[in-house]
Amino acid sequence: MSIGTLAGKDLRLLRRDARSAVILFVMPLLFVAVLGMAVGEGFGQKPDDRIRISILNLDQGLPPNPGPFPNRAWSEIFLDDLSNTADLRIELIPTREEAEAMVRQGKRSCVLILEPEFSVRLHACSFLSKTDPPELPPLNPLYRDGVNVNELGLTILKDPTQQVAASIIEQAAQVTMLRVVIPWMIGKAFERVGDEKFMARMAEDIPLMKLVPGSVRKELGPGVQKGIAKLFDRYNFTAKTWAGLTKSEPRPGNQGSYSPYVSQDGSGLLKRGALRYQILVPAYTVMFAFFLVLTVGWLFVAERRQGTLIRLRAAPIYRGEILLGKMIPCLVIAVFQGFFLLLAGKILFGMSWGTQPWGLIPVVLSTAFAAVGMSMLIAGLARTETQVAVYGTLLVLVLAGISGSMMPRDLMPEEMKSFSYITPHAWALDAYSQLLVNPIPAWNVIGLSCGVLCLFAFGFMMLAWWRIQLD
Known part of the structure; x- marks a missing residue:
């Protein structure tokens, strides 16, 4: 009591x-x-020393009948290559409205947007003046400063108050785009070396080639391709990937570098x-x-x-x-x-x-x-x-x-x-x-x-x- x-x-x-x-x-x-x-x-999150690249992926995939390569959307190849870059981590944004708001409010220096036609445009990239099938007109995205990303359906939203940070991310995207586009364009061009159309064109430019029978020209074409490959034996011009082109060990995409964006504000x-x-x-x-x-x-x-x-x-x-x-x-x-x-x-x-x-x-x-x-x-x-x-x-x-x-x-x-x-x-x-x-x-x-x-x-x-x- x-x-x-x-x-x-x-x-x-x-x-x-x-x-x-x-x-x-x-x-x-x-x-x-x-x-x-x-x-x-x-607040309260442990700092990550890696550079964060925010990406909105709207890509709708490859065009109809794309051929044996690639066997997946070009946006996936782009993201895999970017995730393999040291000290980078990928943040996936869910919507365009959220991406625009984040840049407008200064929460991100820039956001990369892979537009719906990204895979279609990249698949059409070629050094050639004509492509097969003809309904895909060739696209040459290369220009003085590297790759014209707007031509490929890659939009870069930038915060004008964070130009330095935005430039770093843009350069990272440029390097990745070069590693994706260049092998693809070289591979498609090298496949044409020695085929029937190529040898017919050679006959037009070299008069003596007209004296060579068609059956011989058909066998001569692959020989020309093999000769060029032996001359430049440090490279594989038919590989269509950067690792294959440079004959280096391919690295799988680093999925641990991916993280979905979750609003915490x-x-x-x-x-x-x-x-x-x-x-x-x-x-x-x-x-x-x-x-x-x-x-x-x-x-x-x-x-x-x-x-x-x-x-x-x-x-x-x-x-x-x-x-x-x-x-x-x-x-x-x-x-x-x-x-x-x-x-x-x-x-x-x-x-x-x-x-x-x-x-x-x-x-x-x-x-x-x-x-x-x-x-x-x-x-x-x-x-x-x-x-x-x-x-x-x-x-x-x-x-x-x-x-x-x-x-x-x-x-x-x-x-x-x-x-x-x-x-x-x-x-x-x-x-x-x-x-x-x-x-x-x-x-x-x-x-x-x-x-x-x-x-x-x-x-x-x-x-x-x-x-x-x-x-």
């Missing part, structure tokens, strides 16, 4: 403390809202639904859970100043009952704060609770235990409200900075990441990350994190039992 009475009394006192309510419930939401509007869509003034809230909300939920040290510290200091603790010690109540009676309301506040901030994150900022939202319950509870344990310890060390404010605020801010609550841990050096595990915050953030960011949560990580948080709570409580003086 005495424990329940003490807990009810302290809970009523805490409910009337407007100062604590602002710190525990209002301030974290203000921090999250301000940072959510201020940071970019890449949210909507509205608060950018509701943005990925950043999956990081910001749990980070500040954990950080402000430990601001409970101020509330608990002020509560103990006020009771010492008013002489309440001395009167409790004179009553027939054990020391453990007094401490438990004071710990229970603090735990209730901490648990309520955790669930309140997650609910507010969903309603105000459109954050997702992940694929297994029930897993948040043990994380909130174990984090609350650790926060209450640390709060009781600070209450045992501090003797005045000033000491509570100084010790508590300094400790909370330092631990938040070390743990990654203020700055995402993915942006920290590896040594700092390892060092951050001296804080309970880091373990709580690991568990939240698994549940809120990872589509398939690793339950072993979540279980370990909750267990370590409970060990922190037990350790803090043991120290608090030793340090707290109820007089």
